[in-house]
Amino acid sequence: MDTYDIFKQLTAGVRFTKKRTAPPSKPNGVSAAKETPPQQKPVIKPAEDSDSGEDCSAADDFRLLADTGTAENAPKRKKAKKQLSKEQAEQLQRVEEINALRKQNLITVLGKDVPAPIKLFDDLRTSEYKLLPRLLENLTSYGFAQPTPIQMQALPVLLKDRALMACAPTGSGKTLAFLTPIINGLRCHKTTGLRALVLAPTRELAQQIYRECGELTKGTGLRTHFISKVSEAKQQYGPECKQKYDILISTPNRVRFLLQQQPPLLDFKSIEWLVLDEADRLMEEGQNNFKEQLDDIYAACTNPQKRVAFFSATYTVPVAKWALRHLKNLVRVTIGVQNSATDTVKQELLFVGSESGKLLAVREMVRQGLQPPVLVFVQSKERAKQLFEELLYDGINVDVIHAERTQHQRDNCVRAFREGHIWVLICTELMGRGIDFKGVNLVINYDFPPSKISYIHRIGRTGRAGRPGRAVTFFTQDDTANLRSIAQIIKNSGGEVPEYMLQMKKVSKSEAKMRSKKPLDREDITTKIRPETPKNSVKLQKIDKAEKVLKRKDNTDKNSINKAKKLGKMKEQLKGKAPLAKGKAKKSMNASK
Numbered sequence: 001m002d003t004y005d006i007f008k009q010l011t012a013g014v015r016f017t018k019k020r021t022a023p024p025s026k027p028n029g030v031s032a033a034k035e036t037p038p039q040q041k042p043v044i045k046p047a048e049d050s051d052s053g054e055d056c057s058a059a060d061d062f063r064l065l066a067d068t069g070t071a072e073n074a075p076k077r078k079k080a081k082k083q084l085s086k087e088q089a090e091q092l093q094r095v096e097e098i099n100a101l102r103k104q105n106l107i108t109v110l111g112k113d114v115p116a117p118i119k120l121f122d123d124l125r126t127s128e129y130k131l132l133p134r135l136l137e138n139l140t141s142y143g144f145a146q147p148t149p150i151q152m153q154a155l156p157v158l159l160k161d162r163a164l165m166a167c168a169p170t171g172s173g174k175t176l177a178f179l180t181p182i183i184n185g186l187r188c189h190k191t192t193g194l195r196a197l198v199l200a201p202t203r204e205l206a207q208q209i210y211r212e213c214g215e216l217t218k219g220t221g222l223r224t225h226f227i228s229k230v231s232e233a234k235q236q237y238g239p240e241c242k243q244k245y246d247i248l249i250s251t252p253n254r255v256r257f258l259l260q261q262q263p264p265l266l267d268f269k270s271i272e273w274l275v276l277d278e279a280d281r282l283m284e285e286g287q288n289n290f291k292e293q294l295d296d297i298y299a300a301c302t303n304p305q306k307r308v309a310f311f312s313a314t315y316t317v318p319v320a321k322w323a324l325r326h327l328k329n330l331v332r333v334t335i336g337v338q339n340s341a342t343d344t345v346k347q348e349l350l351f352v353g354s355e356s357g358k359l360l361a362v363r364e365m366v367r368q369g370l371q372p373p374v375l376v377f378v379q380s381k382e383r384a385k386q387l388f389e390e391l392l393y394d395g396i397n398v399d400v401i402h403a404e405r406t407q408h409q410r411d412n413c414v415r416a417f418r419e420g421h422i423w424v425l426i427c428t429e430l431m432g433r434g435i436d437f438k439g440v441n442l443v444i445n446y447d448f449p450p451s452k453i454s455y456i457h458r459i460g461r462t463g464r465a466g467r468p469g470r471a472v473t474f475f476t477q478d479d480t481a482n483l484r485s486i487a488q489i490i491k492n493s494g495g496e497v498p499e500y501m502l503q504m505k506k507v508s509k510s511e512a513k514m515r516s517k518k519p520l521d522r523e524d525i526t527t528k529i530r531p532e533t534p535k536n537s538v539k540l541q542k543i544d545k546a547e548k549v550l551k552r553k554d555n556t557d558k559n560s561i562n563k564a565k566k567l568g569k570m571k572e573q574l575k576g577k578a579p580l581a582k583g584k585a586k587k588s589m590n591a592s593k
């Protein structure tokens with residue numbers, strides 16, 4: 001009996017969709033049909049909600065192969081078993097065990113000859129994986145009882161040098177799932193230069209991965225670097241620098257900046273591992289997004305043998321398409337349902353009437369007793385500052401983090417929150433992804449998230465590593481457009497939502513996209529009464545106009561940036577704070593013309 005016969009028996013009773021049996025005409029040969037491993041049968045597992053437009057068509061493209069046996073197939077298999085040799089019967093049993101393990105852990109895989117998942121970290125000790133004893137020791141020192149589902153499947157895939165696109169819920173241990181194979185692959189320090197590159201969308205996340213890498217590389221001799229200041233880059237890893245690092249962890253903009261220096265301050269010729277954490281964010285196209293930077297970085301990693309891995313809790317169709325087109329021998333792993341919220345978070349939607357209702361709601365929550373640590377998300381740095389000012393006088397132990405604070409302030413803020421000195425941290429989307437604050441009890445979405453992808457990541461800052469968490473999302477009449485898709489996510493993860501929300505009108509793809517890019521104009525967060533004189537409003541209008549002119553020019557030179565900053569400050573002052581210096585407004589507004 002050859003492989004084809006075994007395949008026939010294993011897939012008895014399975015109907016293959018037309019899409020999956022299409023001829024293998026995809027450019028990289030990783031068509032779904034070709035990828036179908038003999039032991040797998042297709043089960044369609046789309047995300048239930050498909051209405052937001054931003055990622056709704058993912059359902060079709062993300063059809064994954066699950067490995068489940070059905071009662072319907074059982075008798076046929078039994079009959080077939082009689083004809084199998086002992087070796088084949090054993091093989092069949094092994095396949096069934098693998099399928100059962102995947103089913104139990106909601107692991108779905110797509111790819112050719114996908115390695116079996118492991119049950120225990122200790123399984124990596126075998127000759128098949130040859131995990132460095134010191135690395136295993138470091139892993140064991142965390143005291144985790146067993147690998148999480150993503151670790152069970154991603155570790156063997158990456159340890160076998162396959163390209164990987166992994167999607168697993170927030171807080172499910174993806175960081176260890178990519179750092180372990182990198183460290184094992186590099187094994188010991190070499191003076192050849194950088195051999196692994198890990199990219200993350202924010203400095204805070206890159207720093208967190210760097211810290212985790214430090215723990216895991218203990219005693220291996222491997223040297224990891226995190227780009228803290230680009231100005232120090234030349235001394236740290238320029239051509240004349242003697243100190244050579246093995247692993248670099250950073251954000252795409254810093255890396256690209258250093259690559260663009262003459263001569264380039266980074267050399268990626270020897271990169272053997274390229275990992276994108278929050279891959280869907282890094283692959284976002286358009287202004288202020290990372291895709292362009294990533295293209296340059298990817299082009300600089302010229303080693304054809306490099307392993308590439310994408311990790312995220314959410315994916316969009318273009319990312320999957322890119323991966324299929326560019327990555328050979330790709331394995332796709334999904335835990336649970338694609339683009340869904342983690343089920344350890346109790347999610348609530350709270351109608352607060354108006355903007356001022358939000359402050360009342362927060363104060364009421366405080367009055368009833370908040371259990372810190374708490375993260376509060378707002379849509380912009382201006383609003384973060386406003387909310388901070390309000391809560392500061394309420395006697396809450398609060399701080400704020402946003403892109404306008406200095407690196408030093410941001411680092412201190414994160415540290416203080418981690419150490420419990422700050423109980424309530426107000427933040428922007430900056431902290432929405434990847435940040436692992438242990439034990440966050442509550443996430444408050446003070447401003448409604450701009451997309452369901454943003455919602456999934458924001459609320460994923462709580463309920464991590466299997467712990468329970470709670471998320472409260474405020475909404476007003478202005479937020480109803482995205483309400484349906486978020487209500488659907490809550491329902492999909494087992495929460496309760498009123499039926500009317502699920503029946504609301506669907507938002508078109510283009511509107512959802514527009515909303516995710518441009519946050520709503522909201523009233524300022526304040527309880528202070530600010531007298532708005534006619535004079536002030538005229539000045540404000542003029543400033544708005546000047547800002548628009550500057551934006552249209554799209555100047556990124558120092559002068560324009562300073563002007564924009566000045567205008568922003570003046571606007572704030574006019575809105576009711578410090579008095580504006582005479583003649584200053586006029587001067588700046590004229591200068592922008």
Ligand SMILES: Nc1ncnc2c1ncn2[C@@H]1O[C@H](COP(=O)(O)OP(=O)(O)OP(=O)(O)O)[C@@H](O)[C@H]1O
Binds near residue numbers: 173312460464465
């Ligand atoms: N096998 C394990 N068992 C229990 N906890 C684990 C295990 N592996 C990792 N963790 C812990 O789970 C927490 C979340 O891990 P991690 O930050 O890697 O999540 P993530 O999946 O990357 O989340 P996100 O999508 O939000 O970035 C960390 O505190 C980590 O120490």
